[in-house]
Amino acid sequence: MLLLSTVLLALGRSVAVLAIARILQGASGGVVWTIGIAIVIETVGQENLGKTMGTLFSFISVAGLFSPIAGGVLYAKTGYTGVFGMGLGLIGIDFILRVLMVETKAAAKYSSPKSETVHDPDSTQENTEETPLLPSRTVIDDRYHLSKPANRFTRNFPILMLLRDPALLASIWVGFMQALLLGSFDATIPLVASEQFGFNSLKAGLLFLPLGGADFLLGPVFGWCVDHYGTKPMAFLGFTWLIPTLILLRLPTESNLVEELDKPHLIALYAGLLAANGLGLSSINSPSIVEAGNVVEKYYKANEDLFEQAPYAQLYGINSMVWSGGLTVGPLIAGLLREKIGYGNMNAVLAGLCAFTAIISAFFISGREEDDDAVRENDD
Numbered sequence: 588m589l590l591l592s593t594v595l596l597a598l599g600r601s602v603a604v605l606a607i608a609r610i611l612q613g614a615s616g617g618v619v620w621t622i623g624i625a626i627v628i629e630t631v632g633q634e635n636l637g638k639t640m641g642t643l644f645s646f647i648s649v650a651g652l653f654s655p656i657a658g659g660v661l662y663a664k665t666g667y668t669g670v671f672g673m674g675l676g677l678i679g680i681d682f683i684l685r686v687l688m689v690e691t692k693a694a695a696k697y698s699s700p701k702s703e704t705v706h707d708p709d710s711t712q713e714n715t716e717e718t719p720l721l722p723s724r725t726v727i728d729d730r731y732h733l734s735k736p737a738n739r740f741t742r743n744f745p746i747l748m749l750l751r752d753p754a755l756l757a758s759i760w761v762g763f764m765q766a767l768l769l770g771s772f773d774a775t776i777p778l779v780a781s782e783q784f785g786f787n788s789l790k791a792g793l794l795f796l797p798l799g800g801a802d803f804l805l806g807p808v809f810g811w812c813v814d815h816y817g818t819k820p821m822a823f824l825g826f827t828w829l830i831p832t833l834i835l836l837r838l839p840t841e842s843n844l845v846e847e848l849d850k851p852h853l854i855a856l857y858a859g860l861l862a863a864n865g866l867g868l869s870s871i872n873s874p875s876i877v878e879a880g881n882v883v884e885k886y887y888k889a890n891e892d893l894f895e896q897a898p899y900a901q902l903y904g905i906n907s908m909v910w911s912g913g914l915t916v917g918p919l920i921a922g923l924l925r926e927k928i929g930y931g932n933m934n935a936v937l938a939g940l941c942a943f944t945a946i947i948s949a950f951f952i953s954g955r956e957e958d959d960d961a962v963r964e965n966d967d
Contacts (some may be wrong), residue, residue, distance in 0.1 A: 588615035597671040604853035620907040641810020644872035656792030731889035746901040757951035770917020803866025818874040822948035825870030835939040837931025
């Protein structure tokens with residue numbers, strides 16, 4: 588589907604064909620996102636999801652920030668065919684990697700029983716005087732029990748019954764804000780580079796290096812922090828950090844420093860502030876999807892009769908929709924605010940949204956996954 592949509596975009600000469608191509612492109616992107624994240628969950632497990640998603644979102648953020656600039660440079664140097672040639676080449680590489688990938692379920696069929704027993708902690712654990720005679724029993728918190736679905740639609744899509752959970756709604760909002768911020772940076776940095784510093788497309792692309800570089804390098808680190816310290820502190824600290832860094836972006840564009848500093852120093856200041864914002868973006872990469880996965884896992888364990896299997900695919904389908912919405916709304920809001928109230932005030936509004944999101948994270952995100960929070964071990 589993605590290959591077909593790209594070919595239609597390359598060859599289409601009418602609005603109808605281009606619209607169909609974009610619809611197919613969006614649909615294929617949503618399918619790939621949903622299935623890909625579900626495969627990641629099955630492969631690495633919920634306990635390692637933070638650093639894994641931190642790494643993945645680092646690549647996603649860098650690709651999202653640099654791809655428009657790369658496309659512009661390619662179009663300027665090679666023309667129309669060069670842009671779509673690179674796109675088709677990347678799709679070909681992606682197809683080969685999909686064919687070579689071995690899913691966890693398929694790999695499990697060929698794993699030796701001996702290796703399974705070696706890694707079984709219960710088989711190697713020695714009994715002592717303090718070892719309980721009966722195995723521990725899992726007790727689920729009552730707040731995660733759901734009533735029977737009232738209609739066929741919720742029976743087919745039980746994930747919808749979970750959307751009343753404040754922690755899940757907060758995680759969805761955090762993901763939306765993450766995408767909105769990326770979209771706003773993607774839309775406004777080239778404009779500032781061109782109007783304020785007189786940069787061409789190539790030099791404007793270089794301004795994405797400090798923003799994307801910080802996100803790329805620190806994403807896995809903050810993902811590890813999410814795994815070890817929980818989603819709440821990283822989400823709260825990340826959005827709190829973004830409040831001053833967004834506000835300070837007015838300094839090289841709409842302050843007295845524009846008159847006092849020469850252009851190289853203003854460019855260096857702007858790049859440094861972008862790097863500071865990249866640090867904040869890297870810290871909010873993982874909390875949304877990890878928190879959502881934790882919440883869904885708790886509901887699944889408490890209501891296995893309602894779910895044929897863990898509804899991760901449905902959850903990440905919603906996540907894909909929210910992410911796409913943020914990437915769509917971000918440039919629109921940023922462009923409108925920049926035109927109406929200026930670049931500095933635009934970033935102040937975004938900082939206000941980050942402050943609101945930090946408060947939401949502090950009050951509604953559940954925090955570190957603890958065994959005694961939702962699933963407690965009862966040794967009676």
